[in-house]
Amino acid sequence: IVEYFEASGRWLAFVATRDRIVARPLDVAAASIHDALDRFAFRSRRRLRIAGPAASARSVAVDSILAELGTRLWAPVARELDGRSRITVVPQGVLHGVPFAALDAGDGPLVERHQIAIAPSVAVWASLRGAAKRAVPAGRTVLVGAPDEAAPAVEAEIHRIAAALDSPRCSTSGGDVPVLPAASIATAEVLCGADASADAVLERLADPEVGVLH
Numbered sequence: 001i002v003e004y005f006e007a008s009g010r011w012l013a014f015v016a017t018r019d020r021i022v023a024r025p026l027d028v029a030a031a032s033i034h035d036a037l038d039r040f041a042f043r044s045r046r047r048l049r050i051a052g053p054a055a056s057a058r059s060v061a062v063d064s065i066l067a068e069l070g071t072r073l074w075a076p077v078a079r080e081l082d083g084r085s086r087i088t089v090v091p092q093g094v095l096h097g098v099p100f101a102a103l104d105a106g107d108g109p110l111v112e113r114h115q116i117a118i119a120p121s122v123a124v125w126a127s128l129r130g131a132a133k134r135a136v137p138a139g140r141t142v143l144v145g146a147p148d149e150a151a152p153a154v155e156a157e158i159h160r161i162a163a164a165l166d167s168p169r170c171s172t173s174g175g176d177v178p179v180l181p182a183a184s185i186a187t188a189e190v191l192c193g194a195d196a197s198a199d200a201v202l203e204r205l206a207d208p209e210v211g212v213l214h
Helices: 030-051 060-073 075-081 093-097 122-134 154-164 198-206
Strands: 002-007 010-016 021-026 086-090 115-118 140-145 169-172 175-178 189-192 210-213
Touching: 010 075, 021 075, 030 060, 030 093, 060 075, 086 122, 140 154, 140 198, 154 189, 189 198, 198 210
Parallel strands: 002 086, 086 115, 140 189, 140 210
Antiparallel strands: 002 010, 010 021, 169 175
């Protein structure tokens, strides 16, 4: 777990592993994070507006901002996290807007080396972790991707999830789409494009055989 904490304008990052807890001071201020996030949002939107929704939001300018944030927020704790595959980040304040998985502390995006999860607090993380051990949702899983102008890459994200899980593909009314093997007893259903209508989502929400809807 990496928990960020601010007090009187000073930021610390606490790293908790099975072995120990360490604290690292951060050379960062809330105003500088706000500024970096504003620039990140502007550059990402501009990239998508110019290149179109099928293009990546990444650019030299965006990568520079992610490297800046990575140097300030992740580099001070990177050594403590070497070899850790799963990391839960607990941000505070303005840091809730930071795309931690995309940060680059010198070795490329963190998501290439770690599975990054975000939790609002350590207490909530512990509670959810305990609940997950006690009960695994039964029934089938449904993945929904409904892109619009505000989120043009949503459908691509759903397909990337499918590809990451190495799923087979099948034909539906929406065309050739992935079907994911779920952790429970059934395979997942993927709704994209025209299939991802409000009525379809409400129907799945009301279906007692659906255990997880993403």
